Each structure stands twice: as C-alpha cells, then as structure tokens.
Amino acid sequence: MRLFRILSRNIRDSFKSVFRNFSLSIASISCITITLIVVAIAIILSANVNEFTRRVEKDVTIVVFLDEDVSEERFKAIEGEIRQIDNVGPKDSDVVAKDKMEIRKELMDSSDTYASVLDKYDTRDTNFIKDAYHVKVVDITKMEKTVSALKKIDGVNTVKYGEGMIERLVTIFDVVRKATYVVVIALILVTAFLISNTIKITIFSRKREIDIMRLVGASNMNIKIPFIFEGLFLGIMGSIIPIIIVTYGYSSLYNYFDGELFGNFVTLVKPNPFIFSISGFLIIIGMIVGMVGSWRAVRKHLKI
Amino acid sequence: MELITIKNASKTYKTGVTAIHDLSINFKKGEFVFIIGATGCGKSTLIKMLYREERPTSGQIFIGGIDVAKITNRKVYKIRRKLGVVFQDFKLLPKSTVYENVAFALEIFGVPSDEIYAKVVKVLELVGLKNKAKQYPHQLSGGEQQRVAIARAIVNGPKILICDEPTGNLDEKTSMGIMNVLEAINKLGTTVIVVTHDTEIVDKMKKRVVVLDEGRILKEYAEGEYRHEAI
Structure with missing residues (x-):
C-alpha cells in the first residue's frame, strides 16, 4: 500500500x-x-x-533446358540430380518438370501469334521446343554457383536465369x-x-x-x-x-x-x-x- | 542524555583548508544551542558534518548512537530523515505551493494523504502560515519563506532541527519572529542547533552558546550566560 x-x-x-x-x-x-x-x-x-x-527472391526461377535428344527416362532422372544440388529449394514445387508439349500448350494459350506458329508442331518428334525444369533457389546470392552445377548435369543444354540482372x-x-x-x-x-x-x-x-x-x-x-x-x-x-x-x-x-x-x-x-x-x-x-x-x-x- | 556526540572531529577540504581542528562537543536532547563565530570559523562545516553533507577527515560524530561519518552516500537519507535542516536561502521548490513544499517531505515516504494533510496543517499553524498554504514561495516575504522551510524541516517530527544562518537574509524584527518559532519547536522537545553570526539575537535568546574560532571551540556559555560583547 x-x-x-x-x-x-x-x-x-x-x-x-x-x-x-x-x-x-x-x-x-x-x-x-x-x-x-x-x-x-x-x-x-x-x-x-x-x-x-x-x-x-520468391519469383526468380531458373529455367533449365535439356538437350533435344534426351530420353524420357533421362528426363525424369535429371530431376533427382537437380534436387541434390545445394541451394536448390527443398519443396516439391521448387523443381518443376516442364514437358515440351506442355510448354508448347502454355505458349499457345498465352498468345495468338504463338498459337498460329506452333500449331503444326503437334507431336513430340516435330516439336522443336526443349524439355525443361523450372528451379527455385534458397539463396539468390549464390545463384551463379547453382547455375554452373546445373550446367554440369548430363543432358542439360542451356540454363536461363534473368541474365544476372535480378541477382x-x-x-x-x-x-x-x-x-x-x-x-x-x-x-x-x-x-x-x-x-x-x-x-x-x-x-x-x-x-x-x-x-x-x-x-x-x-x-x-x-x-x-x-x-x-x-x-x-x-x-x-x-x-x-x-x-x-x-x-x-x-x-x-x-x-x-x-x-x-x-x-x-x-x-x-x-x-x-x-x-x-x-x-x-x-x-x-x-x-x-x-x-x-x-x-x-x-x-x-x-x-x- | 547526549543526543549528539562529536569526538575529535577534524575536517580538511581537498583544497588543503582545515575547517575543523580536533573538535569535541556534546549536545543534549531537548537543548537549544547557538553556534557562533566569525565568517570562516568552521561553523557551517561543523553542521554540514552533522547532516552528513561533509564527512570528517578524522574523528567520530554520533547522532543517536549512529556514527554519521561512516554512513555511505547511498545511505545518507537514513540520517536525513531523523534531522530537519533549515538554510539561509530557504531552499523551497519555487513551482510548488506552501502546502506542497511542506507535504513533499512526507510524500516521498508514502505517508497517506489524510495523514499528510493533518500534519502539514498542524506545522503550518505552528509557524503561523495556515492561511498561506495555497500561495507560492515568490508570493511570500523572506520571513514567511523561512517559516515554510522550518515547517518542512519539522513536519516529519525530527529529533534534531539544524539551522544554518536561518535569519541571514532577514531583518531584525522578522529574525526574532523566526527565533520565536524555533523556540516553540524546541519547547515541544526537539533539539535545535542554530548557526548564526547575528550576536544580537543570540544575546536576546539566552540559550547555550558555542563560540568557534578557526575550527576550534573558543568559548562555551551555558544557558543565560552569554553577553553580546563577548566576541
């Protein structure tokens, strides 16, 4: 008191x-x-x-294009190899396989021009688009290292990631x-x-x-x-x-x-x-x- | 019964000035004592040591059995609560009313408001300022301000009231008024120690007088013995 x-x-x-x-x-x-x-x-x-x-950081995606002649088995196997690289996101959605037919469809849906150009390439053999993986990373500042590791994977053709501008x-x-x-x-x-x-x-x-x-x-x-x-x-x-x-x-x-x-x-x-x-x-x-x-x-x- | 005992106290300031030389003196309970002497005789230093503003360089000062010299700065408040101190410059809070200035000394101890009111009214009555409770210090005369300071000093019911030149700024008539207040307080049982250089007042009061000179006791007069021409 x-x-x-x-x-x-x-x-x-x-x-x-x-x-x-x-x-x-x-x-x-x-x-x-x-x-x-x-x-x-x-x-x-x-x-x-x-x-x-x-x-x-959330939006940045690395696109990994594969060689044209990569087999379907190899295409699937590559996912596992990508996931093993350090700095690749751990979630399922961090590595997404993009089949070339799927990419073709997405492109065609996105614009009429693409639709008319791609219309005739309607089989896996004729479709010139490459199979790809969309990869998300954990730390964007270590992007370059991740990209060079991705490039080393057998069957990978090119790796695109915004040309370092975002980085x-x-x-x-x-x-x-x-x-x-x-x-x-x-x-x-x-x-x-x-x-x-x-x-x-x-x-x-x-x-x-x-x-x-x-x-x-x-x-x-x-x-x-x-x-x-x-x-x-x-x-x-x-x-x-x-x-x-x-x-x-x-x-x-x-x-x-x-x-x-x-x-x-x-x-x-x-x-x-x-x-x-x-x-x-x-x-x-x-x-x-x-x-x-x-x-x-x-x-x-x-x-x- | 001795309330204050000073044993061989000396005080040398850092500047090298020795204000008190091996001084021993006792003050009894209920006494009214004047300490007089010329400027620089050490009288202020002596009472500063009593309320522990200064520490003696050597010697002991007992107040109610406690060696004041040994109290740490942190614990000084414990001794201050047993003493009332009045100064020449009153030391009132300018932005607080008379009532607040006096109540302040009780509020910090957590005394209940109704008790504070009763005590403050009582001491203001004692010093004759009951009807000025709501005024601010600057609205009062010097004598009235000193009465407020006295009221604040005694509101806690201290056993000892120490006054350092309480009439230094006041005219003779007002000074006598203050002395009468101090005498009334003394009659209620409080030991009053007054430092002053106003020998005329000392003469009129007929109390015990201690004359200091260069930090030593020059003379002591028992009650009623002192005559103005002595110094």
Missing part, C-alpha cells in the same frame, strides 16, 4: 513536472520527435526493401537492407544519447530540486523514480507526432501509389497491420530512450 502510494504520487508528480518545466520538456519532446521520425522513415524504407527482396539487383538491395538496419540501430543509440543530454540540461536546471529532495531524506531511488517516469512521459509525448505521420503519411502514400511503384515492379507493404507495428515500435523506443535518458542524466546529480 505504501509502495503503491509512493508510486502513484511519483507518476502524478512526474506528469505535473512535465508541464511545470514546459519549455524544457518541449526541448526533450522535440528531440525525441525528430529522431523518431527519422527512425520511422528508416524502418519503412527497410521494411519495403525487405518486402521487395523477398518477393523477387545484381537483389545483391544491391541486400546491402541497402543491411545498411538500413545499421542506420536504425545507430539512430536509436544516437536518440538515447541526445535525449539523455537534453534531459541532462533539463535536470541540471532542477539540481536544486534534487538537492532539496536529498535534504529532506529522499533516497536515491526516491529521487530517480519521478525523473524516470518523467522521461517515460516525454518519450510517449515525443512519439505522438511520429506515430501520426507514420499512420496517415504511410497510408496516404500507399493509397496515392496504389500500393505499387514503377509499374508493379515494387509492391509496397500493406499499411495494415504494418503501421500499427511501427507505431507500437516507435512508442516503445520513445519510452525506453526517455527512461534511459532520464536515468542516465539524473544519476550524474546523485552522489553515489
């Missing part, structure tokens, strides 16, 4: 103190707000790059993704440091208050807790504007582009539930850096 009273008074006083020291609170809040906006942008960027890479793109995006992680983490650390310093200034102006607290017999904990709560409130208040920007900004951005950039080349992450997780993340970062900042700052003024 006593602890509860102390805690509730601390919360009440910290809340009051945010408003009583309004100009300095505004300084801390603005600092949190600005950095959280940058953190939010970095997270959005990173999530979208992630999404794009994931989709590209390069994905490698670039992988770097971008890693860089955004680093940026987000660095930003969070910088925010904590910045907030700690801003709060240090605010607390310095309240050194007198801390001295009085010590004088009337407040323990270090008694002194620290209200400041930590104050940091918590500052963190929450500092995250309000970034959350509004993320919620409305990202949703309108998504709607404006209809969820796609550069035609349908890049698909944006759907706002729901993405914006809620970012908002939650921002408020948690705000709270943590606010509290840690305050705690660090007040510790300086306590003779421990």
Whole structure:
C-alpha cells in the first residue's frame, strides 16, 4: 500500500513536472520527435526493401533446358540430380518438370501469334521446343554457383536465369537492407544519447530540486523514480507526432501509389497491420530512450 | 542524555583548508544551542558534518548512537530523515505551493494523504502560515519563506532541527519572529542547533552558546550566560 502510494504520487508528480518545466520538456519532446521520425522513415524504407527482396527472391526461377535428344527416362532422372544440388529449394514445387508439349500448350494459350506458329508442331518428334525444369533457389546470392552445377548435369543444354540482372539487383538491395538496419540501430543509440543530454540540461536546471529532495531524506531511488517516469512521459509525448505521420503519411502514400511503384515492379507493404507495428515500435523506443535518458542524466546529480 | 556526540572531529577540504581542528562537543536532547563565530570559523562545516553533507577527515560524530561519518552516500537519507535542516536561502521548490513544499517531505515516504494533510496543517499553524498554504514561495516575504522551510524541516517530527544562518537574509524584527518559532519547536522537545553570526539575537535568546574560532571551540556559555560583547 505504501509502495503503491509512493508510486502513484511519483507518476502524478512526474506528469505535473512535465508541464511545470514546459519549455524544457518541449526541448526533450522535440528531440525525441525528430529522431523518431527519422527512425520511422528508416524502418519503412527497410521494411519495403525487405518486402521487395523477398518477393523477387520468391519469383526468380531458373529455367533449365535439356538437350533435344534426351530420353524420357533421362528426363525424369535429371530431376533427382537437380534436387541434390545445394541451394536448390527443398519443396516439391521448387523443381518443376516442364514437358515440351506442355510448354508448347502454355505458349499457345498465352498468345495468338504463338498459337498460329506452333500449331503444326503437334507431336513430340516435330516439336522443336526443349524439355525443361523450372528451379527455385534458397539463396539468390549464390545463384551463379547453382547455375554452373546445373550446367554440369548430363543432358542439360542451356540454363536461363534473368541474365544476372535480378541477382545484381537483389545483391544491391541486400546491402541497402543491411545498411538500413545499421542506420536504425545507430539512430536509436544516437536518440538515447541526445535525449539523455537534453534531459541532462533539463535536470541540471532542477539540481536544486534534487538537492532539496536529498535534504529532506529522499533516497536515491526516491529521487530517480519521478525523473524516470518523467522521461517515460516525454518519450510517449515525443512519439505522438511520429506515430501520426507514420499512420496517415504511410497510408496516404500507399493509397496515392496504389500500393505499387514503377509499374508493379515494387509492391509496397500493406499499411495494415504494418503501421500499427511501427507505431507500437516507435512508442516503445520513445519510452525506453526517455527512461534511459532520464536515468542516465539524473544519476550524474546523485552522489553515489 | 547526549543526543549528539562529536569526538575529535577534524575536517580538511581537498583544497588543503582545515575547517575543523580536533573538535569535541556534546549536545543534549531537548537543548537549544547557538553556534557562533566569525565568517570562516568552521561553523557551517561543523553542521554540514552533522547532516552528513561533509564527512570528517578524522574523528567520530554520533547522532543517536549512529556514527554519521561512516554512513555511505547511498545511505545518507537514513540520517536525513531523523534531522530537519533549515538554510539561509530557504531552499523551497519555487513551482510548488506552501502546502506542497511542506507535504513533499512526507510524500516521498508514502505517508497517506489524510495523514499528510493533518500534519502539514498542524506545522503550518505552528509557524503561523495556515492561511498561506495555497500561495507560492515568490508570493511570500523572506520571513514567511523561512517559516515554510522550518515547517518542512519539522513536519516529519525530527529529533534534531539544524539551522544554518536561518535569519541571514532577514531583518531584525522578522529574525526574532523566526527565533520565536524555533523556540516553540524546541519547547515541544526537539533539539535545535542554530548557526548564526547575528550576536544580537543570540544575546536576546539566552540559550547555550558555542563560540568557534578557526575550527576550534573558543568559548562555551551555558544557558543565560552569554553577553553580546563577548566576541
């Protein structure tokens, strides 16, 4: 009961103190707000790059064309050999056999021109299209190795995989993704440091208050807790504007582009539930850096 | 009964200045003592050691049987809760009302609100500020601010009240008012130790007086013995 009273008074006083020291609170809040906006942008960027890479990786297919004279038994045996290669997807759907008659039908279905050209090649012997396998890989960055292994299989004629363009793109995006992680983490650390310093200034102006607290017999904990709560409130208040920007900004951005950039080349992450997780993340970062900042700052003024 | 015992205490600051030289003195329970002396005689250092703002370089200081010198910074609050301290510059929270300033000393210990109310009203009455509870420090005169500081110092019911130049910023009439408040508190059983250089007031109060000079006790006067011309 006593602890509860102390805690509730601390919360009440910290809340009051945010408003009583309004100009300095505004300084801390603005600092949190600005950095959280940058953190939010970095997270959005990173999530979208992630999404794009994931989709590209999922879609990239290696087409393995076999020699024209390959027998039906050999055609089936090759599937097993493909599956044994490292980096080839483990699922059934990762290696799909495409019979030349099937490919012919698919092509004919896809356009009238193909239909008229391929119409007469209607037997296995006359059909000049090659039998093929569609192969999906686990790690797109190791594509080249996989391709050379595929080429070594007896009966394989040519291997096509987007001419390395996708691979390069994905490698670039992988770097971008890693860089955004680093940026987000660095930003969070910088925010904590910045907030700690801003709060240090605010607390310095309240050194007198801390001295009085010590004088009337407040323990270090008694002194620290209200400041930590104050940091918590500052963190929450500092995250309000970034959350509004993320919620409305990202949703309108998504709607404006209809969820796609550069035609349908890049698909944006759907706002729901993405914006809620970012908002939650921002408020948690705000709270943590606010509290840690305050705690660090007040510790300086306590003779421990 | 000795409430405070100082045994061979010395204090040398890092700057090399020795403020207290091998000083021994006792204060009894319920006493009213003035510590006087010229500026730099070590009187402030002496009471700073009592509320453990400073540690003696050597010697012991016992308050109610506890050696204050041995208390770590982390545990200082334990001794502070047994003492009330009043300063020349009042040290009030400027953005809190009179009531809040006094209640503050109780709130940090988790005292229930109704109990806080009763105690705060009682001490404000004692210092004569009951009707100013809702005012802020800047709306009060110096004497009134010092009364708030005294109210805050005694609201916990400490056994000892330490006052460091409590009338240093006040005119004579107001100073006497403060002294009367301190005397009233003393009559309720609290030991009062007042550091001052205002010898006229000391003269009028007729209490025990300790005169310090260069960190040593120059003279001691029992109750009623002190005369203004002594220093």
